[in-house]
Amino acid sequence: MEDILARIARCVESGKTDKASPYPPDMRGSEGADELTLQAINEGLGAARILDEALIPAMAIVGDRFSRKEIYVPQMLMAAKAMNSSMKHLKPFFQSGETRRKGKFIIGTVAGDLHDIGKNLVSMMIEGGGWEMIDLGVDVSPEKFLKAIEANPGAFVGLSALLTTTMENMKKTVAVLKEKHPSVKILVGGAPVTMEYCEKIGADFYSPDPQGAVNYLKQFAV
Amino acid sequence: MNSFEFDFSGLGIGEESIMKYLGPEEASLNYEFRDLIKELLGKASAVCSPAAEYRIFPAGEWNDEAKTVSPGGVVFRLKDIVYKQLSLAESLAVFLCTAGPEVEKLGRKAMEDGDPMTSYIYDIIGSAIAEATSRMLHAEVRKAAGNSGLKVTNRYSPGYCGWDVSDQHSLFRLMPDNTCGISLNDSALMNPEKSVSGIIGIGREVSFDPYPCRFCRMKQCLYRNTM
Numbered sequence: 311m312e313d314i315l316a317r318i319a320r321c322v323e324s325g326k327t328d329k330a331s332p333y334p335p336d337m338r339g340s341e342g343a344d345e346l347t348l349q350a351i352n353e354g355l356g357a358a359r360i361l362d363e364a365l366i367p368a369m370a371i372v373g374d375r376f377s378r379k380e381i382y383v384p385q386m387l388m389a390a391k392a393m394n395s396s397m398k399h400l401k402p403f404f405q406s407g408e409t410r411r412k413g414k415f416i417i418g419t420v421a422g423d424l425h426d427i428g429k430n431l432v433s434m435m436i437e438g439g440g441w442e443m444i445d446l447g448v449d450v451s452p453e454k455f456l457k458a459i460e461a462n463p464g465a466f467v468g469l470s471a472l473l474t475t476t477m478e479n480m481k482k483t484v485a486v487l488k489e490k491h492p493s494v495k496i497l498v499g500g501a502p503v504t505m506e507y508c509e510k511i512g513a514d515f516y517s518p519d520p521q522g523a524v525n526y527l528k529q530f531a532v
Numbered sequence: 533m534n535s536f537e538f539d540f541s542g543l544g545i546g547e548e549s550i551m552k553y554l555g556p557e558e559a560s561l562n563y564e565f566r567d568l569i570k571e572l573l574g575k576a577s578a579v580c581s582p583a584a585e586y587r588i589f590p591a592g593e594w595n596d597e598a599k600t601v602s603p604g605g606v607v608f609r610l611k612d613i614v615y616k617q618l619s620l621a622e623s624l625a626v627f628l629c630t631a632g633p634e635v636e637k638l639g640r641k642a643m644e645d646g647d648p649m650t651s652y653i654y655d656i657i658g659s660a661i662a663e664a665t666s667r668m669l670h671a672e673v674r675k676a677a678g679n680s681g682l683k684v685t686n687r688y689s690p691g692y693c694g695w696d697v698s699d700q701h702s703l704f705r706l707m708p709d710n711t712c713g714i715s716l717n718d719s720a721l722m723n724p725e726k727s728v729s730g731i732i733g734i735g736r737e738v739s740f741d742p743y744p745c746r747f748c749r750m751k752q753c754l755y756r757n758t759m
Contacts, residue, residue, distance in 0.1 A: 335564060387648045449717070
């Protein structure tokens, strides 16, 4: 019989949220990440094992498949939905301190820009990589990023921009954050952003896809 | 009075127009998500409130060096691409359109409930409603211009093709407060988010370009060559 952690991982990879979910069609009627996670906890498997041995590897596979264009945004979102259904059972263990995350990550779309799909995808993948997410939303001012950094020392920061015209605000945000907190690591992304632009504005990392950010963060995990 | 309220059924938005944004046809996504799209389109169509309004202004002074134009006493800094497309216009239709706030509320609620896929589809539906509304508005401007023997250009919005999004503030100064229930924040972003603002050139010598995306540098845009 398939190990329960492997079953949870397979549900997340496939986007199978719970028994009632009709997606994916070939898993209709079977238990999903929601029920299986609860079952795993009841069987005494710790939240850390479920996170490290099911959710993180499953989301890494999803991220890699997305990077290789084997799956598209909808499948990735369904995987994230399945991950969320599992994560809701793990959150009490994170909040109590019984299980630790890999670190904190502050994310937001820069001032003047309200596009959040790319930002949400990155947020879900990094959370699926075991990090605690602090999502500041869209149209985020440099000051709001600063406050979040000050409230969460050691956190990493991700900036998103979709418009060529708001990339300038990304540059301003990096400048403000680096001036006050030179050691903070800033990741940038968004359709018009490139590695060349990342280097030009003094950010630390750029990836054209979410999994690249997850892989970059691995070296800093506590 | 150049203000309009549109019924969802007249916007030409069906399952197919949402599916094309999910991924390529060969990914079999259409089959897997058709029921969900149908359900969410039904919910969105029941609550959305598409509306649009435009006002016509003499174009004012075209400054070839600064790439600016000054309708109604405000200055639009258009940059190269938009300036080139509009600079033969004698007058400008300044417009605001919206899908209303309802669909984006449904999307936010889905996100809060941990369902990013539903939220994503609502986002696409909201964009489709706003875009269809601006297309309907464009047709109204074209009809009115045609009645006077004039032609129209494509519609252009601050934030695209290099036109700085901060010019939204100038554009809003040309429209009555709370037009179609749309407001602007300090960052020049509209509320409801699923709204479109912009200008359309009107004149004897202007032309409509059926392939406007070729001028844009956003090669990865979800909506490239689909509008």
